[in-house]
Amino acid sequence: MDSRPGVPKIDFSKVILNPPHSVYDLRADEIAKGGGLETAHLTAQRYLIKGPSGYIAAAEVQLDNTGAATLLANINFGPFVGPSGQALDDLAALDIVKQGSYEARMLRFSAIQVLAIWLKSDGAGADIIYPLSPAPAFLQAGKTYSVGDFLNQIRPYAQKRAAPKERISFP
């Protein structure tokens, strides 16, 4: 892998493969018509790869409809890799997170260029959404959002991106 242009040299004896987190994808049609996070689609397991100087890549394993892993679909070296690892570290240090019990998930909405950490509460606490940098102007990276506030922010943009319900046909 180290001979490919644009791929950082990786010393595999010194990398750590973090435990995976589930990736949930939002779709414009479903959010536009009033859906919430219950519409998010579980599509992948994502492994962050950490080297001596920080996070260097994220490997995404695709899941089928039963949740079974099917293939290594993607290894990404892009701008969300470092912030997503840092976000997980930062969130783990928050008192509210230390006092509760959460599953860390990746929430992705590609149609409006949003990636966020979704802390799904296992207990009585509320879920937390934490947008990643680089975030679009309508969200603030590194800020915790309630699910309701997050949906209020993204829904107008989802409505602009939703597929038309009917296509106009011409004779």
Add this chain to the structure above:
Amino acid sequence: MSEIDAARPISIGIQWVESTSGHNPAIDGYDGSYSSPTIDIQDPIFGHSIQDFNSFPGSYNGGATWTDSFLTK
């Protein structure tokens, strides 16, 4: 493959699943030496990826359809 071999990236148009939102990453490399070939994608949002070709773009960042290809000079 001939375009990539000639160092000419291919700009592609994809459309995210269940949206009207299009996107234009570029393919600038490939590797057919694995049982499942891979392509190198340069993406203005997601950055550089090595992507399984056979499942692309259905497995790419939540899923998309491939709508256009634009050759470069």
